[in-house]
Amino acid sequence: MRRDWLSRGLLWGALALYTVYTAGPFVWVANMSLRTTPEIMAAPYAPAWTPHWWKFVEAWTTSNYGTYLWNSVAICVASVVIVTLVGAMAAHALARYRFRGRRIVGAAIFSTIIFPPQITIIALFQIMVEYDLYDTRLGLMLVYVAIQLPLTVYLLEAFFARIPEALYEAAKIDGYGGIEVFWKITLPVGFPAIATTIILNFIHLWNDFLYAVVIISDDNKRTLPLGIQKFMGDQMEDIGMIATGMMIAVIPVVLFYAFFSERLIQGMTAGAVK
Amino acid sequence: MATVELSRVWKRYGQVPVIHDVSLRVEDGEFMVLLGPSGCGKSTTLRMIAGLESISEGEVRIDDRLMNGVPAKARDIAMVFQSYALYPHMNVRENLGFGLRRRSVPREEIAARVAKAAASLGLEPYLDRRPHALSGGQRQRVAVGRAIVRDPKVFLFDEPLSNLDAALRVSTRAELTGLHRRLGATMVYVTHDQVEAMTMGSRICIMQDGRVAQVGTPMEVYREPANAFVAGFLGAPPMNLLSGRAEPIGGGTELRVGEAVLRLPQPLPPGSVTVGVRPETLQPSGEVGLGRLEGRITSVEQLGAETIVAFELAGAATVRARLDNTFAGAIGEAIALPVRPGCLHVFDPETGALVLRA
Amino acid sequence: MDHRDEEARGRRIEVAAFLLPALLLFAAFTAYPVLRTFWNSLFEIRPNGNEIFVGFDNFREILTGDPVFRRAVLNTLVWSTVEPFIDVGLGLLLALALYTKVPFARFFRIAWFTPVLISTVVVAIIWSWIYNYDWGALNLMLRAIGLDGMTRAWLGDPATALPALILADSWKWVGFNMVVCLAALHSLPSEVMEAAELDNCGWWAKLCHVVVPMLRATLLNLLILAFISRMKVFDLVWVTTRGGPLWATETASTYTFKRAFEWRSFDLGYPSAIAVIWFLVVIAAVVVLTLLFRQRDRLEF
């Protein structure tokens, strides 16, 4: 009995410690975001007894944060909408039609999931320059669609293939043809999988840094991750302000996560969980 | 009102034929059952009628109109699937109306037809539920309702009762026959369950390995099976099929089955034959009939209303008899049962074809 | 008969219509760039559009005369072999802890997963602060327990920069592995764990002889997934150290990026050749790993 108590206590201690390890840095940054740099320098870990909420206003107004946020939202939303639609169409074709070359098309698309980004990124840069897409939101959006497409098709195809064929036959007898079946059966029945890929794609693109840094250079076209880095550069040693900027970027994700935690976890681990 | 006619229909997957030269005519208003063991090609045949499967060779006609190549939606048929294939993202009302919406039936009429079908199937309380919130029996009725609202020329059913529990299956059977009587529509019904076939069909088409073995009313195919396969497939327990030898004697024939000897007035060429006797036609009595089957009882199954007795026919196989529940014999005792005239079937052992009935 | 031809043609058009957008995007922004990178690797590419064919010179130089590349490969390989075991191992232990039905398991699970969702740029800044010499949390703790001698600028010291970044990266990814392991544990038949409970063996024995074998497929998958992802690591390095100090944290990705866009050497051919080599390394690694584990699986059953 005693031993049981002891081991339970130890386990709890370990879990609490790990929680401090994962959450501590967030709490620390959140705390810093409400303090000025001189305050932080005087005592880096003191609580924000007098929270300086004005710092958020200042960070927002003295920097280009509004623009970064808008760029991130616009580019990510557009990319996710397109990649979901295009990916779902391709997955539908691969899952529901038997045609010559089906396996080859599938294998070609899916194999690129494991490709390292270098193998395309230099050529993508060249293509963007050649077609005047360099340093444009459209160019970045196209690249985002392309890099998320293989995984999207892969996940959706696996799900669509499990929708019973009889459903499609019933629809066929009810008079619905190829495209209508996609809208009226595949998309609604496949909604759980589609929601999953939407979340996965959105988080990935929202956090992307590599492709954005290659394709975007104009400050007015920067997405949030680039913006944060830029902000960090601009503020130099103004730790407090950087912390405020980081919180502005993190808060939307954390808020979203607070409301849809299970869905987000499910989305992010799609493909890895069997 | 419609007829369905298949003439010399073949279906091949690649080079492998799974339907061989099937010809069948379903009359207007008839309830035709396609019966056969699993894998014999019932569903494939039905799906060729529906237009879900292409026809490799031969012709399918509905109402004398050639249907080869006509898409499913243009054939004016409705199908009830084994898995019901209800649209999971639509409630019952939308499921029922989905086919009509496509046909641009006016909104009010859709509502009226859905309401009528729902009323006739007792689905009104569930109209706003999704399929996952329905019981198996309710789902089955929605699937039937989806066919009814379409008011099609032909109803096609592919084992619609096989996912129901036993009690529900019996009551649903009656509901479906009632539905057929009420609508007077042409129906083609696939099943592997002979009880369903016998109780529901106007006629039964028994299939074996992609071929039609026999078509007839339930009593015809039961009493006068065209071959050993049909004879052995129908009835519970099925017909006893025993191998024996025929030898001409005078104007008639002597059939030797193990040590038993049966005498027929009809002539038969000498050689081996398969002898068929239905279990329920073997009843103890003082008469001799065509001869007696004798042996020692090996099992007695008392089913309440009746008793199934199996005995080892001397020098041959096991024979089953279906006796009434007053039978008092025990395992190991001797038993002798006469074969009644008119109840003996002789089949060709090679082809299984009926040779004669005596 | 023409009916059927017509239907077949209709189906072909449908397939084409469904696939075309994806195939176009795939061809233009994945397949073509891959081929072009291969092609580029045989040239020296000047900014004015001059392309000078150099054959395999780029490859020769990378493989024989480029110590930075060698360093980058070494670092990346160390990173991608060490971190998967930390991520998956710790993830499994945490998942097991939650599996034993501790109170607030749901809260822990959600809390531990949070770093997975945070942009790597933010993670990088946070950790560069934690590693700060003067006021970083790590040095502060060391000083607190009297280990002043061990304090250092963790990312500024070539000896510790790489391990420090690996730790920071694993901070982000352990939660991911924990969730996947937990899901796999929950999908095991509960009798297995109960039987192990009854056998009354120690938790370590249970881990080695029951849990790990049962989760073999999941764990292998996670290891391979982590391995591949670490082969691509870029953001974290770029925001914190840019590969420094003294190439201590240079990775294949950062080096390619530097050669292509930073050094202003204005030759896209050389980095393309690096990309090709690295691509082949990654593919080979994936193939070897897959074959290796397939083989083992086959032997077992």
Ligand SMILES: Nc1ncnc2c1ncn2[C@@H]1O[C@H](COP(=O)(O)OP(=O)(O)O)[C@@H](O)[C@H]1O
């Ligand atoms: N797509 C297919 N490809 C090849 N063979 C098939 C295919 N579909 C069905 N078959 C074969 O056709 C035969 C008849 O199948 P089916 O009509 O489903 O039988 P059932 O009488 O049980 O409904 C079976 O032997 C089955 O294996």
Ligand SMILES: [Mg+2]
């Ligand atoms: Mg079938």
